Amino acid sequence: MEHPILPLDLPLKGNASPKGEEWKVAKHVPTAEELAPRRARRPDAQPFDEVHIITVPRYKESWASGNEWRISACLQLKLKGKVMLERNFRRVEDAVVALPYLHRFKGAGSYITEDDTCDQESCAEPASVVYRLKAEFDDNGHKTDPYQFFKGPLIRKFCSLHKGRGDCGLEDAKRNYELVEN
């Protein structure tokens, strides 16, 4: 099958077609998804804010080998009071050795929560204010426009205790927020 060959002598100036007609450039109408609020990553976000390793006694019963008390170690990684990961080990030492590997394995991707709790790290109080971020800043302080492609507000929520964000930071600072809801 022969493929059509594009003409190389198309006029490049203006918006005229080869016949002199104006090109119709379709204007992008933002979708509801593009206009929906987006939750910004929490300031100092961590995948977990609490670690527990608990020794759990258990009474083993067996008609063959008899009964006895045994123990295991339950490791829990929590975020805002919720258990995000739980694993059982034979002893506390085993859980301690496994902890760095579990953290690396499970840590990625859980920095943004869409719930209604405060975005101050470790705070599980319900949010009472919503702020719209004016700009985003990376770890090197480079500023980017979060509305270049998506027009929906990039937001953070805070409880009444943590709603004052101070003037020291770049992204997480009072001057970078606009109040959306109070």
Ligand SMILES: [Zn+2]
């Ligand atoms: Zn809070």
